[in-house]
Amino acid sequence: MKSAMTKIVAAISYIFLIFIPSVVLGDLRTDILRNAAKEFIYNTVPFETRTDVKKVKLGEKLFNDKNLSLNGDIACASCHIDKFGSADGLPNSIGVGGKGVGVERIKSGGVIVPRNSLPLWGRAEEDFKVFFWDGKVEKREDTLISQFGRQSPSTNPLIVAIHLPFVELREMIIDTDVVNTTLKSETVESASKIYYTLLERINNNQNYRSAFIDAYNIKPSELEFIHIADSNAQFIQDKFRIRASKFENFVTRKSNLSSSEIQGGLIFFGKGKCVSCHNGKHYSDFEFHAIPFPQIGFGKNGFGVDYGRFNVTHDPKDLYKFRTPPLTNVENTAPYGHSGSAQTLKEAIIYHIDPLRLLKTQQMSAIERNEYYRKLLASNNILLKTSFLDDNEIHQLVQFLKTLSFD
Ligand code: HEC
Ligand code: HEC
Structure with missing residues (x-):
């Protein structure tokens, strides 16, 4: 009996010896x-989400709409996919001509975009100021730096970043004859021509057109490409918030x-x-x-x-x-x-x-x-x-x- 008791006491003190310090250490x-x-x-300080439902809905539609690429075969959602955490699951993205999702795109013969797709989480937050792997759009001390120079379409770096995929060769546009004549010089003016063409597509689509006029409370003549980019940004802010x-x-x-x-x-x-x-x-x-x-x-x-x-x-x-x-x-x-x-x-x-x-x-x-x-x-x-x-x-x-x- 005594020896059993001793064993129990010994076992308990053993447990205490082992566990008490590790619990304390664990807490520490x-x-x-x-x-x-x-x-x-x-x-x-946490970022407050202030989005407008109508703009978010429009942005979501555009994010998924292939008609918003010059060749009409690729949308933002082709390379920013839920299944892959809003990236595309590929080492290098597959742009124009690609079909399907993930590895299917590699086999489909689309052109290669020489970078790994980036996810979109938190990209609309105020403290997210440097965009893309090489920081080609960035806001430093309230100055926005990008290839648009002084003709920057916005002071919001996400909105400026959203302008780029539409005119990035291989990503949403291919160097066909049409593009060669408009984009060849890679100037802001040539990018503007592409934006104008895409804006015309929105203008020709009565549903989109009236939805934009309603959401932004503007006159029909006031609809600009910036509204397209803004609605996209609102969608990103809403869906990909932290x-x-x-x-x-x-x-x-x-x-x-x-x-x-x-x-x-x-x-x-x-x-x-x-x-x-x-x-x-x-x-x-x-x-x-x-x-x-x-x-x-x-x-x-x-x-x-x-x-x-x-x-x-x-x-x-x-x-x-x-x-x-x-x-x-x-x-x-x-x-x-x-x-x-x-x-x-x-x-x-x-x-x-x-x-x-x-x-x-x-x-x-x-x-x-x-x-x-x-x-x-x-x-x-x-x-x-x-x-x-x-x-x-x-x-x-x-x-x-x-x-x-x-x-
Ligand atoms: C000196 C700065 C620096 C340090 C320190 C650092 N990283 Fe990184 N990390 C980077 C950069 C820059 C990249 C991207 C490099 C590239 O793509 O060529 C990266 C990439 C990554 C990636 C890939 C993310 C993605 O989305 O592609 C992960 C994961 C990561 N780092 C985790 C870590 C961990 C874990 C440590 C600590 C062991 C660490 N990093 C230390 C700068 C750093
Ligand atoms: C062909 C695939 C592809 C398409 C289409 C595409 N993206 Fe991307 N996206 C990428 C790749 C690749 C990167 C990284 C590029 C780099 O950093 O050089 C990227 C980066 C971004 C970034 C920067 C994220 C960060 O962390 O800096 C944003 C924002 C973005 N894309 C939004 C969009 C929007 C909005 C559209 C539609 C208008 C779109 N993308 C269309 C592949 C794509």
């Missing part, structure tokens, strides 16, 4: 993670995370230094950095080459730099990187810290390797600063990244 870890999130991520993620609900004490998710979070804010670039509510500093993601497929600057931010600034310091991508819902937006060269989140993380592990250097041509050395040199900042992460830590980071999806 959750507190550290919550505080880090408040300091580096949720450090701004909702609470699993992680945010953890930070506000509405739910818990598993111990591996918490450990991954601590690496994100600590050892992995991820938060030094992926910070703020959108998990982006909206700056440009070179990270050694390999280039796959066409590049903006020739096959296998994309100089990134350099294409906008022409400053050699910006070679191979891309805007830090936001990480909202990142679990659903594979593949990753500006050319979609990482298939999984695990690969995306490895490209930041140990790219040679994934690179099949024997299968690369000498020219491709040479190009990659340049990218590696440009990426020395990140490669020298980040700590080594083992496979278990990378796994925990992946678990954490998945908590950034809406709950």
